[in-house]
Each structure stands twice: as C-alpha cells, then as structure tokens.
Amino acid sequence: MAQVKICGLRDPAHVATAVKGGARYIGFVFFPRSPRAVTPDTARTLGADLPPGVARVGLFVNPDDALLDTTLARVPLDLIQLHGQETPDRVDAVKRLTGLPVMKAVGVSGPDDLPALTEYGLAADMLLVDAKPPADAVLPGGNGLSFDWRLLVGRRWLRPWMLAGGLTPDNVAEAIRLTGAPVVDVSSGVETAPGIKDDGLIRDFIAAASAPPSDQ
Secondary structure, eight states: OOEEEEOSOOOHHHHHHHHHHTOSEEEEEOOTTSTTBOOHHHHHHHTTTOOTTOEEEEEESSOOHHHHHHHHHHSOOSEEEEOSSOOHHHHHHHHHHHOSOEEEEEEESSGGGTHHHHHHHTTOSEEEEEEOOOTTOSSSSOSOOOOOGGGGTTOOOSSOEEEOSSOOTTTHHHHHHHHOOSEEEESGGGEEETTEEOHHHHHHHHHHHHSOOOOO
C-alpha cells in the first residue's frame, strides 16, 4: 500500500475525484511549456478547499527567485517540487527562500544515475525517483516513460521518496511491490491525452496503489 500524488491537475472535478479517492498530494505545474501548466490564480482556486492531510505541491523547472516569489504570493503551497537541472546548492537556496520543504526529482535510466539520489538527499527534504527523459524531450517529466524498477530493490536513501515514471493503474501495484515505494506519483498515466485527466483512471490508479499487497 502506498500514498498517491496526482500531478498536473487543472480541473476542479479532477481535484475532487483525487481527494475523494484518497490522494495525499495534489500537484500543480508551473512550467509554461507543459500541457498541464496552470497559473497561480488557477492553482489557488483548485487548492482552496483541500481537506487537512492533503498537500499542495508546486512543480517548477529551473525557477528563478522571482518566479517563486510571485507564485507563492498568489497560491499557498505545502511542498516545492524541483524538476529541472537544479543543483543541490540551488535546492538548499530554494528551501531558504521559500521557507517550504523541497522535493527534488532525479531522473533514472541505469545504475549510474543512482548516486545522484544520495547527493540530493543531503539537500532536499524529499526525493522523486523518476524516469530520465530522452535527450530531445520537451518536458522533464510526464512523458509516460518508465525505467527498470529492479534498480531500486533493497535501496534506501536519506530522505522520504516517491516513485514516478510511466506508472498506470495497470502497473502501479507491481511497481510498489518491487520497489517498496511509500508514495507513487502519476500524471500522464491517468490521462486520455496530454493534460486531459480522466476521473475513472484517477480512481483506478488510487485503488490499485492503495490495495493490500498480493500474496503472489
């Protein structure tokens, strides 16, 4: 059983479905090139009535201080997600600037990428273990790609972590079984088209992630 983050939400109905289903993290994308991007005012409206225990996560890609300041002036966030090429020093600076916990996404495609999780664990409050995007990818995440989850078997890091990358209602239970991920993060896996979430897929994903582990 794992907690769930639904990322890239833009519609109040989908936020309501995620919350009703038991999602513990609701993600808003502040990266203009993403089909899931929202404005701070939209995010503020979407996150206005979340119940206690549901965290508002803001996804940023290589943000400067001005973007963080203007966004946080409009929308209260509980967690900053950095999904670009931010260094550990930048992660630490964002923590000090915003006064919020910071989760750093680290792309993984093979064993050589794993040491970065230890390095970023010294700076970030939480880690997001994601599939490394292709070199020509427009988006740093949300590409529907996965990686070999067996790379994570038996590994532990300094900080709490989430698993992302190509997760769907059909494979999330297996991903949790293999990796022991305490939290799973999904965006494209609950969409019918880029940026278009589906209520049924959201419900199915949360149910699959929250189900007791199989005996098999």
